[in-house]
Amino acid sequence: MSTEPTPEISQDGRTWAYVAYASMFVGFPLFLVPMLQRNDAFALFHAKQAAVAYIAMIALFFAYGFISIITCGFGAVLFPMVLLPYVPMIHGVLLVSNGEWKEPIGVFGLGNTLFAGVQLQGPQQGG
Numbered sequence: 742m743s744t745e746p747t748p749e750i751s752q753d754g755r756t757w758a759y760v761a762y763a764s765m766f767v768g769f770p771l772f773l774v775p776m777l778q779r780n781d782a783f784a785l786f787h788a789k790q791a792a793v794a795y796i797a798m799i800a801l802f803f804a805y806g807f808i809s810i811i812t813c814g815f816g817a818v819l820f821p822m823v824l825l826p827y828v829p830m831i832h833g834v835l836l837v838s839n840g841e842w843k844e845p846i847g848v849f850g851l852g853n854t855l856f857a858g859v860q861l862q863g864p865q866q867g868g
Contacts, residue, residue, distance in 0.1 A: 750783045750840050757784035758837040761791040765830040770795055779862045783842070789852035789859065790833055790844055797847075798826035 761772035761784065772791040775784040805823050808816035829845035836843055844850060 748782055751781060754781035754783035755837060755840070757781060758787035759834065761788040762830050762833045762837065764791055764795045765798060765827060776856070776859055779859065782861050783840075785859065785861055786842060786852075787833060787837055789856045790848050791830065791852075792856060793848050793851045794826045794829040794833070794845070798823070801826065 757775040757778070761775055764771040770792075772788040772795060775781065775788040776792065779785055801823050805816065805819055808819060810816075825847070829847040832845040832847075836845060844852060
């Protein structure tokens with residue numbers, strides 16, 4: 742068990758975390774909003790995770806298209822790989838619902854690594 746106190750999760754932060762994970766379902770990078778606002782630690786943490794899954798979705802979509810083209814359509818058997826990024830998105834929504842500060846399955850810590858320069862600034866900076 743961690744003895745470190747966790748900041749209280751505001752309703753606004755929870756809402757923006759949900760919006761960040763909704764990026765996958767609407768096809769638009771909505772995770773950018775909490776990353777640009779940077780005023781809620783919970784929303785920012787989950788926006789970073791959602792960004793990694795969204796980028797993976799885009800990369801897998803193009804990889805699938807490329808493989809399908811070079812194999813004259815036989816790459817269509819690989820279509821389920823395009824759906825893999827939905828796993829961390831759905832898990833992320835469940836984590837937000839439970840108010841947990843964990844990374845979703847399949848993100849592998851890349852959210853905090855790739856977006857380490859995106860730091861909190863605003864009302865909850867003191868945490």
